[in-house]
Amino acid sequence: MGTQERLGTRERLGTQERLVRSTQELLWERGYVGTSPKAILERAGVGQGSMYHHFSGKADLALAAIRRxxxxxxxxxxxxxxxxxxxxxxxxxxxxxxxxxxxxxxxxxxxxxxxxxxxxxxxxxxxxxxxxxxxxxxxxxxxxxxxxxxxxxxxxxxxxxxxxxxxxxxxxxxxxxxxxxxxxxxxxxxxxxxxxxxxxxxxxxxxxxxxxx
Missing domain, CATH: 1.10.357.10 (Tetracycline Repressor, domain 2)
Structure with missing residues (x-):
């Protein structure tokens, strides 16, 4: 998926969904160890507070992404x-x-x-x-x-x-x-x-x- 297409899709999704999808992409690209919370937030285009509103931390979000x-x-x-x-x-x-x-x-x-x-x-x-x-x-x-x-x-x-x-x-x-x-x-x-x-x-x-x- 190209950058512009990804940005357009991201804007249409809710915060939680953007976090899960972004984590899915990053886990595939970089693995768990190489996927930082900062990278997830940047890919999803959301703030740190949004992440911790929906998930307790990186492991919790990664689990949701892996399950998906x-x-x-x-x-x-x-x-x-x-x-x-x-x-x-x-x-x-x-x-x-x-x-x-x-x-x-x-x-x-x-x-x-x-x-x-x-x-x-x-x-x-x-x-x-x-x-x-x-x-x-x-x-x-x-x-x-x-x-x-x-x-x-x-x-x-x-x-x-x-x-x-x-x-x-x-x-x-x-x-x-x-x-x-x-x-x-x-x-x-x-x-x-x-x-x-x-x-x-x-x-x-x-x-x-x-x-x-």
Whole structure:
């Protein structure tokens, strides 16, 4: 989002909403440790008194922002996993959806912050989001196996964990290389493994389109 567009959006939102959205953006950009209350206030365009009127401090505001991000990610994933098609189609839709790969995962980014990992409150939305994702993918795969779309030998729980790990690992590899190619290759690899378990086997997925930086 450009500066002018962000400013226009900010003016239309209430103070509390501006604080949460600004914190979401900063946490994704800088992580928890690198996000200062001053930076949040400047991004939101509000005074210090406004922040402490709605939240007890940085940790309280960060928790609201992390929860919001987790909810948005869950909604986006469900749009793919709950969509039409076979189990393979739905998992492929999730893996191939457009992502800002080089920015990394906004939730996975939080797991790199010691202060977040060591805080049960801040870590809870991360655990819940990743737990939900693995469980939802496992549900889709279990349904596909029951319908005869996937081989009976497929382990839905282990495969779901693999899919989730490939996405998070792909982000790390892409950021390390400053290129989306490692993420795309990881996605194509797990899709090829899943396609081989389809009954009958499905052709390889279309190449991943270039992702935004």
């Amino acid at each position: 991000t987790a909810e948005e990610m869950q909604q986006t994933a469900e749009e793919c996993l709950g969509g039409p098609g076979t189990a393979y189609d739905r998992v492929a839709a999730y893996l191939l959806r457009e992502r800002q790969v080089l920015r990394g995962c906004p939730i996975g980014r939080m797991t790199q912050d010691r202060d977040v990992v060591h805080s049960p409150e801040l870590r809870a939305p991360l655990d819940e989001m990743f737990g939900w994702l693995r469980g939802r993918i496992a549900e889709v795969l279990t349904e596909g196996r029951r319908r005869g779309e996937l081989a009976a030998e497929l382990d839905p729980v282990a495969t779901a964990a693999t899919v989730a790990a490939v996405v998070q690992g792909g982000y790390v590899l892409a950021r390390a290389a400053d290129a989306t190619a490692p993420f795309d290759a990881a996605v194509q690899g797990v899709l090829a493994l899943l396609a081989a378990q389809a009954t009958p086997p499905v052709p390889p997925a279309s190449p991943v389109p270039p992702a935004s930086a």
